[in-house]
Amino acid sequence: MHIIILILGLIIGSFLNVCIYRIPRNESIAYPPSHCPQCQQPLGPLNLIPVLSYLLQRGRCHHCKAFISMQYPIVELINGLLWVTLYHKFGLGMTMLHYGILVSVLIVIFAIDYSHLIIPDGLNIAIFLLALVSLSMNFSMSDLIDRMGGLLLGGGCFLLIALISHGAMGGGDIKLMAALGFTFGITGILMLMLLSFLLGAVISVGLLLLKLKSRNDAIPFGPFITIATLLMLLWRGPIFRFYQALFM
Numbered sequence: 001m002h003i004i005i006l007i008l009g010l011i012i013g014s015f016l017n018v019c020i021y022r023i024p025r026n027e028s029i030a031y032p033p034s035h036c037p038q039c040q041q042p043l044g045p046l047n048l049i050p051v052l053s054y055l056l057q058r059g060r061c062h063h064c065k066a067f068i069s070m071q072y073p074i075v076e077l078i079n080g081l082l083w084v085t086l087y088h089k090f091g092l093g094m095t096m097l098h099y100g101i102l103v104s105v106l107i108v109i110f111a112i113d114y115s116h117l118i119i120p121d122g123l124n125i126a127i128f129l130l131a132l133v134s135l136s137m138n139f140s141m142s143d144l145i146d147r148m149g150g151l152l153l154g155g156g157c158f159l160l161i162a163l164i165s166h167g168a169m170g171g172g173d174i175k176l177m178a179a180l181g182f183t184f185g186i187t188g189i190l191m192l193m194l195l196s197f198l199l200g201a202v203i204s205v206g207l208l209l210l211k212l213k214s215r216n217d218a219i220p221f222g223p224f225i226t227i228a229t230l231l232m233l234l235w236r237g238p239i240f241r242f243y244q245a246l247f248m
Contacts (some may be wrong), residue, residue, distance in 0.1 A: 119172025154181030
């Protein structure tokens with residue numbers, strides 16, 4: 001079963017690359033079919049095999065021989081491995097499916113925010129709708145109240161930061177934290193905010209020390225939120241116990 005989940009994750013990862021390329025350009029993710037961005041030639045079935053086609057073609061387009069970004073196999077492989085990891089942790093079921101789709105959306109958010117400094121509204125809406133479907137399948141009023149509290153807490157805190165800092169936090173980050181707050185509830189979003197700020201501080205300082213970024217360079221916060229969410233999905237228990245020991 002692990003192999004089937006891996007193959008499914010790789011195939012979905014191939015579609016994620018389409019989303020990463022087209023969404024910032026306001027292009028349809030459904031039409032036209034996949035093609036080389038250089039020569040515009042449609043890709044045949046053998047050119048669409050995740051990871052393997054990249055290796056067989058040695059990172060070049062089959063038609064025009066232009067170089068293909070390594071982003072394509074990396075995104076496919078990361079998504080496939082994460083789907084297998086989620087299956088191993090949660091088993092085959094609706095929880096695994098929910099978190100698998102969530103992880104895939106977060107990968108798209110990571111790549112787009114890193115490259116374009118934007119988080120498209122449609123991706124945040126997709127996360128919110130996923131959480132809404134999850135809630136509807138096992139509805140309880142207490143769960144709804146907790147999720148609404150998480151939404152207000154996550155979105156509200158980031159909105160306050162944006163107002164105080166005069167726009168240092170973008171609107172996409174605010175909406176993303178609101179959607180994740182509705183996904184994880186009050187306790188979850190508190191953990192997620194603390195972890196994302198910790199990662200943001202450590203990684204940003206590292207980039208400055210390595211001179212990969214300067215003080216004047218914009219550093220997107222979406223990737224930190226994404227990494228923090230992945231860590232919390234996989235190790236929520238240990239992270240919660242660490243916070244308990246730290247603050248209580």
